[in-house]
Amino acid sequence: NAGVTQTPKFRVLKTGQSMTLLCAQDMNHEYMYWYRQDPGMGLRLIHYSVGEGTTAKGEVPDGYNVSRLKKQNFLLGLESAAPSQTSVYFCAITTGGREQYFGPGTRLTVT
Amino acid sequence: SQQGEEDPQALSIQEGENATMNCSYKTSINNLQWYRQNSGRGLVHLILIRSNEREKHSGRLRVTLDTSKKSSSLLITASRAADTASYFCATDSSWYGQNFVFGPGTRLSVLP
Numbered sequence: 001n002a003g004v005t006q007t008p009k010f011r012v013l014k015t016g017q018s019m020t021l022l023c024a025q026d027m028n029h030e031y032m033y034w035y036r037q038d039p040g041m042g043l044r045l046i047h048y049s050v051g052e053g054t055t056a057k058g059e060v061p062d063g064y065n066v067s068r069l070k071k072q073n074f075l076l077g078l079e080s081a082a083p084s085q086t087s088v089y090f091c092a093i094t095t096g097g098r099e100q101y102f103g104p105g106t107r108l109t110v111t
Numbered sequence: 112s113q114q115g116e117e118d119p120q121a122l123s124i125q126e127g128e129n130a131t132m133n134c135s136y137k138t139s140i141n142n143l144q145w146y147r148q149n150s151g152r153g154l155v156h157l158i159l160i161r162s163n164e165r166e167k168h169s170g171r172l173r174v175t176l177d178t179s180k181k182s183s184s185l186l187i188t189a190s191r192a193a194d195t196a197s198y199f200c201a202t203d204s205s206w207y208g209q210n211f212v213f214g215p216g217t218r219l220s221v222l223p
Contacts, residue, residue, distance in 0.1 A: 004153075033211070035213075040215060042201075042213035042215045043199070090153055090154070098159065100146075100154070100156060101156060102155070103153055104152065105153050
């Protein structure tokens, strides 16, 4: 997936716990994105970043925070996990040609 | 609401047949893209067609775009079992940053 990695691959949380998902790219792209994918649905944009130090809200930002302190890394945080946040989370970058490349995903279960 | 909507939701064909999937969208776009997702994996970019293009080919893939009807189609010719996957269209409505919107996808099953 063109050098986009995600950590961890799987995680189980209890309601109210917090966690951080890490997305890393080994290229030099400005734009990075966090999506969630629920069964039978397409991807929904949570937050995105157009460069180091910048973040913006997507379609479904509630309950999540993000940070882009380094250009290569985009962090997604859940401060107080809820069962509704059970999902598969994908990170992506956009090339200059506007194609998106995705990481392998993080499967999160909140009990 | 979703910008892109794929049709059909599911498609089952025999190996060697052609598979056609359609995508409709609602607002003006800069480009439209198709992605493939194998079960449990990330999405893989297949092809991008810009708003001023009508047709594009890549190997066994053929994509058409009709901006007057706000629709696109993806044709996979001579399908193989390895083409079994979900296929998503995504519309790009921004010159920078975000506004990629994905449809719910078409699940394609190619039977050997």
